[in-house]
Amino acid sequence: MAAPAFEEFEPARDCGCPGCVHRRRTRRRPLPGRIGHRPTTRGMVLVAAVSAALGVTPPATALAAGHGPHRQAVPGDGESDTPQGTESPLHGPAGRPATPGGVGTPHTTRDAIIKRARSWVTAKVPYSMNRYWTDGYRQDCSGYVSMAWGLNSNQWTGSLAKYGVKIKKSQLQPGDILLHHNTADPQQGSHVVIFGGWTDATHTSYKVYEQTPPHTRSQTTPYPYWNHTGGYVPYRYKGLTDGSPGAEAADGKATDLFPGAASFGPGAHNAHVTQLGQMLVARGAGPYYPKGPGPVWSEDDRRATEAFQRAQGWNDEEADGLPGPRTWALLVSGQGRDIAPDADGPASHGVPGYPGKAYFRPGQSNDHITRLGARLVSKGFGRFYDTGPGPRWDEADRRAVAAFQRSQGWRGGAADGSPGPETWRRLFA
Structure with a gap:
């Protein structure tokens, strides 16, 4: 193998290599009346010759200009390394x-x-x-x-x-x-x-x-x-779920763990947002979701989260509407206090506690349907239920609501069995 060739050169004034940085900071200031940069001799391996001989390309040669090493690689720059805290x-x-x-x-x-x-x-x-x-x-x-x-x-x-x-x-x-x-x-x-x-x-x-x-x-x-x-x-x-080698398959339990603060807030779009909304609805936040929980973070999620946090007695700083580890732990464990019915909930269509028509449609299943059915039974319309009210909307619920609407003197489309805000107001007045 041919011996590496060396040459002498004058480094640029702003050379950022560790040696030049250290040299500039430790050399003496020039005497009065003398100016200029004292020539410095430095050996430089001709990369082409060595690379051809060894078949190796130094990684740093592929880097774009302007990129510098981590601070701990520069001696004497006055900065510490990267000290870190413990767990x-x-x-x-x-x-x-x-x-x-x-x-x-x-x-x-x-x-x-x-x-x-x-x-x-x-x-x-x-x-x-x-x-x-x-x-x-x-x-x-x-x-x-x-x-x-x-x-x-x-x-x-x-x-x-x-x-x-x-x-x-x-x-x-x-x-x-x-x-x-x-x-x-x-x-x-x-x-x-x-x-x-x-x-x-x-x-x-x-x-x-x-x-x-x-x-x-x-x-x-x-x-x-x-x-x-x-x-x-x-x-x-280990927790990757996108099919990458080394990733663990979902086991049904990971969803109980706090997914991280970055999963929530403006711009968030993931299954954790949906799960949060569903848990909040189960704890009394249904009125905050006129269309039901979804994967896109919205003001509905923030207000519902804030209502749950305030139900725990937390102050303004803690009840910021963004779920943290403590909020998540209470929701997944079923602990803490539920959101009081109609206490702080928004009034849908001006009627406190009314969640919106979207909750009372074929295929829907939620606590509002159960609550509606129980109220209809207490009002004397239980004959339409063979096994009692439940969370899934069905024909028994529709017929019971229609009968109640007719008892109010409504006819035609006004007694269609779909509970609107006025039906809700009269039922729960």
């Missing part, structure tokens, strides 16, 4: 720990992981090992991954591995992580990043999502990372 619960208002909403690995998808990761990049969440963002997650690298994976608590690099399975480099897909846990100095020398996809055909660089000083960022990064190249291990989250 801790999610935090609620004013940074107070919140009651965990369950344990285990909540199910999620790759798209959801990347969407959550991008939300912090957009918000430029400041790096901190002691502070918690509005979604309850700690603002360090491990808290960031805990948030993106939708975990029910804040983990650290020493515990994240138990939520994933080791994979090979060739198996990496967006949403997986690269984990470096430094056992010699766990809290100061460790780091974890989210893999966002390869940026070149040779798989020598990739798009990274990471929480690092000064704030969350996404950029092209050499594989596996700027430094500690032998310490990063790829992992895949």
Whole structure:
């Protein structure tokens, strides 16, 4: 193999390599009357010659200009590495720990992981090992991954591995992580990043999502990372439900676990929103849903959640209408206080407690139908029920309502058996 060729060159004044940064900050200031940059000699391996001889392309050569290494790779820049906190619960208002909403690995998808990761990049969440963002997650690298994976608590690099399975480099897909846990100095020398996809055909660089000083960022990064190249291990989250290798199949129990704050709020569209609405309706929030719960987050969901939170006696700060681990835990366990009937509920069509006609149609099944039937029986129209009122709308309910409407002197279309707001008002007056 031919010997590598070297040449001398004058580095640019703004050269960002670690050596030049350190040299500029430690060299003496020029004496008065002397100007200019003292020439610096530096050996540079001609990449083409060495690559041809070794058949290897250094990853960093594939990176776009303007992308720099992680701060801990730059000596003497005055910044600490990436210190992180230990395992801790999610935090609620004013940074107070919140009651965990369950344990285990909540199910999620790759798209959801990347969407959550991008939300912090957009918000430029400041790096901190002691502070918690509005979604309850700690603002360090491990808290960031805990948030993106939708975990029910804040983990650290020493515990994240138990939520994933080791994979090979060739198996990496967006949403997986690269984990470096430094056992010699766990809290100061460790780091974890989210893999966002390869940026070149040779798989020598990739798009990274990471929480690092000064704030969350996404950029092209050499594989596996700027430094500690032998310490990063790829992992895949165990709770993936999109059919990816290594993902666990749904077992029917994961839905009882808090899916993460990012699953709710403006723009959210998923099955967890539907589940939330259904649980709230069962706890007395039916009047807030004129069309029934659905997968798209709406003002109906926020108001219903707020009503349930206020039913627990929580103050304005805690009753913000966004479900956190504590709200979710009370709903899935059936604990806490229900929303009082007609107490704080909105008046549909000006009639308190009336949920809307959408609840009284063929195929519908809900508590409002049961409540309607029980009221009709108490009013003397129980003869239409062979086995008593139930939650599913059927012909017995329609005939009983029509009979009540006729008893009010209504005829024709006014006595069609479909309970409108006036029928409801007279029944429950």
